[in-house]
Amino acid sequence: MTEPSTTSFFAPGFRMNGDIDSNNDVRVEGIIQGNLTTTKRIIIGKTGQVIGNVKGSQVSIMGEVVGEVIATDITIIGETGVVHGTVLTNKIKIESGAEIEACIKKYKEVSEAEVIPSKTKNLDFTKRKEHVLPKPELAKISMEN
Secondary structure, X not given: OOOOOOEEEEOOOOEEXXXXXXXXXXXXXXXXXXXXXXXXXXXXXXXXXXXXXXXXXXXXXXXXXXXXXXXXXXXXXXXXXEEEEEEEEEEEEEOOOXXXXXXXXXXXXXXXXXXXXXXXXXXXXXXXXXXXXXXXXXXXXXXXX
C-alpha cells in the first residue's frame, strides 16, 4: 500500500537560511536561501523565492528562483515566474509573461560508467612534431585612378 502524498509547506513570511532535503512534495511561498532538493514535486508559489539550487522530479515556478533548476521530468515556468541561472530538464513549459534569464539544457541522468574515468593511454606530447606554417604573402595591388 502506498502512503498518501504529503506536502511540506513554507508559508508567506517564512524565511530560512540553509538547505532543505525532503522526500515530500514541497511548496514555497516564503523565502529560502539555500538548496532545495526532493524526489517529488516542487512548487515555488507567487510569493515564493529560492536563492539556491532547486532539484525535483517536477518543478513549477510562479515565484522566483536564482540558481540552478533541475527537473528529472518537467519544469513549468508560469506567467509570474522569474528564473535567473540554469535550467536542466527533460521537458519545459514556459507561459507568456515569464521572465527567464537562464541557460536551458536537456537533463541527462549520469551513469556510474560516465563518472568513473576510463583507463586511457598516456599520451607523450614531448615527441610531437611542430608544423611550420608558411608565412602569408601580401598581395600587391595597384590602385590606379
